[in-house]
Amino acid sequence: MAIPTHAVDDTCVQLLTPEGERVANADFPLDVSDDELRALYRDLVLVRRVDAEATALQRQGELGLWAQVLGQEAAQVGAGRALVSGDMAFPTYREHGVAWCRGVDPLAVLGLFRGTTNGGWSPEEHGFAHYTIVIGDQCPQAVGYAMGMQHDAAENAAMVFFGDGASSQGDVNESFIWASVFNAPVVFFCQNNQWAISEPLERQTRIPLFQRAWGFGFPGVRVDGNDVLACLAVSRQMLQRAREGAGPALIEAFTYRMGAHTTSDDPTRYRLDTDVEAWRLRDPLERVRSFLHKQQLVDDAFFAELDDESEQLALSLRDGLRALPDPSIDDLFANAYAEPHSLVERQHDEFARYLAGFAIENAP
Amino acid sequence: MTETLTMGRAINQGLRCALERDPKTLLMGEDIGRLGGVFRVTDGLQKDFGEQRVIDTPLAESSILGAAIGLAMRGYRPVVEIQFDGLVYVAFDQIVSQLAKMHARSAGRVRMPVTVRHPYGGGIGAVEHHSESPEAYFAHTAGLRVVTPSNPVDAFHLVQQAIASDDPVVFLEPKRRYWDKAEVDVGSAPGLPMGSARVVRSGTDVTLVSYGPMVRTCLEAAAAAEGDGTSIEVVDLRSLAPLDLKTVIDSVRRTGRCVVAHEASVFLGMSAEVAASVTEECFYELESPVLRVGGFHTPYPPSRLEHHYLPDLDRVLDAVDRSLAY
Ligand SMILES: Cc1ncc(C[n+]2csc(CCOP(=O)(O)OP(=O)(O)O)c2C)c(N)n1
Ligand SMILES: [Mg+2]
Numbered sequence: 001m002a003i004p005t006h007a008v009d010d011t012c013v014q015l016l017t018p019e020g021e022r023v024a025n026a027d028f029p030l031d032v033s034d035d036e037l038r039a040l041y042r043d044l045v046l047v048r049r050v051d052a053e054a055t056a057l058q059r060q061g062e063l064g065l066w067a068q069v070l071g072q073e074a075a076q077v078g079a080g081r082a083l084v085s086g087d088m089a090f091p092t093y094r095e096h097g098v099a100w101c102r103g104v105d106p107l108a109v110l111g112l113f114r115g116t117t118n119g120g121w122s123p124e125e126h127g128f129a130h131y132t133i134v135i136g137d138q139c140p141q142a143v144g145y146a147m148g149m150q151h152d153a154a155e156n157a158a159m160v161f162f163g164d165g166a167s168s169q170g171d172v173n174e175s176f177i178w179a180s181v182f183n184a185p186v187v188f189f190c191q192n193n194q195w196a197i198s199e200p201l202e203r204q205t206r207i208p209l210f211q212r213a214w215g216f217g218f219p220g221v222r223v224d225g226n227d228v229l230a231c232l233a234v235s236r237q238m239l240q241r242a243r244e245g246a247g248p249a250l251i252e253a254f255t256y257r258m259g260a261h262t263t264s265d266d267p268t269r270y271r272l273d274t275d276v277e278a279w280r281l282r283d284p285l286e287r288v289r290s291f292l293h294k295q296q297l298v299d300d301a302f303f304a305e306l307d308d309e310s311e312q313l314a315l316s317l318r319d320g321l322r323a324l325p326d327p328s329i330d331d332l333f334a335n336a337y338a339e340p341h342s343l344v345e346r347q348h349d350e351f352a353r354y355l356a357g358f359a360i361e362n363a364p
Numbered sequence: 365m366t367e368t369l370t371m372g373r374a375i376n377q378g379l380r381c382a383l384e385r386d387p388k389t390l391l392m393g394e395d396i397g398r399l400g401g402v403f404r405v406t407d408g409l410q411k412d413f414g415e416q417r418v419i420d421t422p423l424a425e426s427s428i429l430g431a432a433i434g435l436a437m438r439g440y441r442p443v444v445e446i447q448f449d450g451l452v453y454v455a456f457d458q459i460v461s462q463l464a465k466m467h468a469r470s471a472g473r474v475r476m477p478v479t480v481r482h483p484y485g486g487g488i489g490a491v492e493h494h495s496e497s498p499e500a501y502f503a504h505t506a507g508l509r510v511v512t513p514s515n516p517v518d519a520f521h522l523v524q525q526a527i528a529s530d531d532p533v534v535f536l537e538p539k540r541r542y543w544d545k546a547e548v549d550v551g552s553a554p555g556l557p558m559g560s561a562r563v564v565r566s567g568t569d570v571t572l573v574s575y576g577p578m579v580r581t582c583l584e585a586a587a588a589a590e591g592d593g594t595s596i597e598v599v600d601l602r603s604l605a606p607l608d609l610k611t612v613i614d615s616v617r618r619t620g621r622c623v624v625a626h627e628a629s630v631f632l633g634m635s636a637e638v639a640a641s642v643t644e645e646c647f648y649e650l651e652s653p654v655l656r657v658g659g660f661h662t663p664y665p666p667s668r669l670e671h672h673y674l675p676d677l678d679r680v681l682d683a684v685d686r687s688l689a690y
Contacts, residue, residue, distance in 0.1 A: 064490065065490070116668050118666050198398055264402070269400070270399055351660070354679070357682075
């Protein structure tokens, strides 16, 4: 008998083709109203606008760095809109689309990249944990949170986001094991955008990532990550399964990082423009737009209003960003610990006195 | 063969020399190949030495270190890059529990000629985990040597000395000084052994001890103080483990005063060790207690606050003034 080297199944769930044709999938049916369809398109457009605006603001020196979500809007909006109140999302540093869906003020996200804060929002309030920069660290945390939900008999689930690069990380693989043995209500959402900075997917895996799930003891599904409907349908089903006690699942959203890794990166050193161009034809916004058109679900007024809203949003970001207050040194000391800490207090006092010395020196 | 090189480029040249000298030398890390590293320190090396010797690894730091240990057991001389300071903790267990202890565990039979390189320190407006100074963790770990250059010339030589060492060496690269330039003679022999400190400016009133990114700040402070009639001697430690205490102590015996400055938190930082040793050795010569300048016992702040966290010229001079005021 020949030893099989890999599983053969690499189907990809798709509900909306790049040309904007709706296709059925018996395993992942999706019931969406016309209003929901329009709302999804609005999300996609506005998330792209936040991203474009932030990229421009970085170039103008208003942000130290920006990690573009360009190309991954459908994956994030599909997943983000599948979450319900009480669910908890655990993001990486690129989940601006999920943040949007969870109602986190885009300015709070921009503040991270401006250097005014390292977090700041309340995870509980938004069902959205803080951005995690150390690759993979959020995965075991999501499992623990899900275990808490399980203990509380809450009918909710956690969803944790990570990349193809992250799939190599020990913590990510350990979190698969934990989720599996405790049957934790957690959905692993991997955005396979084919790149980890300059390293292509092949440096992380020899098999399609979703197939790894079976080895850990839970199902894996690959979904067209540029198809917001497919991402929504698959996420909804896997989250519902988890909420009902059927345990974890892995979703691999197959997509592409259209931009640089971050604004500091220079992708011309390691990838071809032709690859990027090929993916441009699979744009996540275009297909929804053409579907809405073909179905006559929208008119010119809809697009005009959305354009308007998008302009307003951009304006409020530009103004809001420049008005973000710088962090205070007092908060730095105050927030280091929950309870009083003698060393921190002493250093705080000493530094306050030091700064006051300048005020005296500079006094007229 | 003198060239004007940035520190980043000087390390690149040092790595190149090491790869040329010894076919057993390998480079491993994330994005070090085609991209040349996020700071371009390994630029061009994969092209010239091939993918077998300059290896882009999967995104898994613990295994970067674990694999380096295995390669070292097999007779290779791995040089691994961890992309940023705050990401090295993923590999901490392999470094502390395995890399550092292998030689002792094997009763001297197994050598670990592994170099762990990573940028460290703040001052470039980076996001969280990209501005940290973890040197004390490594210096505290028996079995590791820890070195850090403050200028391109030392960077060029020290990285080669680190690679040539049969002990594991943590080589810390002061990232905000990557772009500092100097004339480097790439044909020359190193002026000092790897474990030696250097007096980088002579003075008579107070000894200012520092290393890595803060040496330039201390030199600027010394230049500023000269105008006010204060003569500061600046010592660049270069090696944090072991410490070249003799150079520090000789200096303090001359000046009678000592200030130690670094970016890392002062609590149990390198300056605590220097202060204790200087006090033990120079008790009768000291005119004032050894003072420390450094980071606070808080997480490294968001970048818009880092100018407060990082000791600047004023904070260094404030400590010098306090030392002189005794
Ligand atoms: C533990 C750790 N190692 C390295 C890095 C540096 N780094 C930041 S993003 C990145 C690539 C991540 O790739 P992937 O997981 O595919 O996510 P993507 O950026 O493509 O969204 C790397 C290596 C990091 N932040 N954390
Ligand atoms: Mg990726």
